[in-house]
Amino acid sequence: MSAVSRIPSPIMGVAGLALVIFIWHLVTTGGMVSKAFLSSPADTLSALQRGIASGELVGQTRATVLRMINGWLLASLVAIALGSLIGISQTARDFLRPTLAFLRSLPASAVIPVAISLVGLGPSMVLGVVVFGSVWPTLLATVQGFATVEQRLRDVAQVLHLSKAAFIWKIGLPNAVPDIVAGMRLSLTVALILSVIGEMLSGQEGLGTAILLAARAFRAPELYAGIALLGLIGLVSSYGLLMAERRIVRWR
């Protein structure tokens, strides 16, 4: 049930955000922290405007968002297909669950060296790492969704002579949908994190590389402009998925 969370009033959220920005403003204009490490909200905003006007930030944002979405969609596809195949069989579930739990708890960034040695420092390495890291929440959620099909529905499927494929499509997957959507929401967050880390390590175009370079050059406004954009991407995508989730599981 908690998979579908209540969407809180936007007013409170906006007020909270405003308060954080105000404190940020006080801290920076009060001179408590050097401007080289923390730029003021106003400087950050103008860096943001400059970056958008020049098109540089737009391109980097697009690169990161595309990387995140491509990796996430690919991971979701793999996770749902693989999860259905594992989930359909009690034996496969019992056999693979500990292994999946082990692989899942592996920090995805730990496989980056492996990925680099396998495919080099290219965009496909980053994509591979994003897929590897973000596949687990959705995969485990899909398996879980299949495991929780009511025994009675299995009886119904048997009495009706449903084929395995029909069972997956008409009973297993719909039953798993709430779990899958919740898993995909987690996966998306992981995909964003790994896209940024991958960019930082491989120097591929994107916000990750942009903020890394800005930090090295002590260009604090650009650094925080990049961070603000990443936060925005996370906020918009998770809110969008939450809305989608509420539409999809309307029958509840």
Next chain:
Amino acid sequence: MPDSKTAFSFEGVHLELGGRPILQDINFAVKRGEFACVIGASGCGKTTLLRLLAGLVKPTSGSVRLGDQTVTAPSREVAVVFQDYSRALLPWRTATGNVSLALEAIGVPPAERADRIAPLLAKVGLTDHAEKYPSQLSGGMQQRLQIARSLAQDPSVLLMDEPFGALDAMTRQSLQDEVLRIASERHATVLFVTHDLEEALYLGDRVIALYSNPGRVARMVDIPLPRPRDQLATREHPEFLRLRRELFTVMEEIHA
């Protein structure tokens, strides 16, 4: 014993689950169009009897026959209405979608489904609720929906496992009458499992009472009450009262 008029039969059926005898020496045949009720204490194996006939469980020895075929797997000829309607329906499908599941299973083309769903929903009085999800329907409506789905399969044998056990008295009575009407219209053979003696007497052509541990046939009684049955007249019929008294002592024996 079985002949061409036999819808299904249990022949020397013995069932053990996990080394424990559940059913022992079950022998009886039900004629086509007959409404047979099975009563017994909870855990006496009456639901298992139904699952054997549905092909969901295989007997340890003996055979369960449907017509002249031995039951080895579920058959489309046999539809099941389960007690726990809320678990037996697909919560993500509307009433229409739930009935459609049975049509999809038997390979009815999409274009023909709507024409077959509407009369089925009408038959159980759910026309106005066709686009509602199970969570929006009352218990009685959900059970009606499950009955409509089972009929969509166009079965010759209808198995009902304490279908009205979770419903209130008034809903239960109106559903009893609906099931009787549907069964007689379709000339369906029904095996109806219940723990309610009066329900069994009201509905059945025959009542089969089971002993517990292991489940054995305790008594088989024909119910020669006139049809169509009526909630007041039938239940006040002297023969109904006599049979109730007779079977009541059997039930006491069963529960002892």
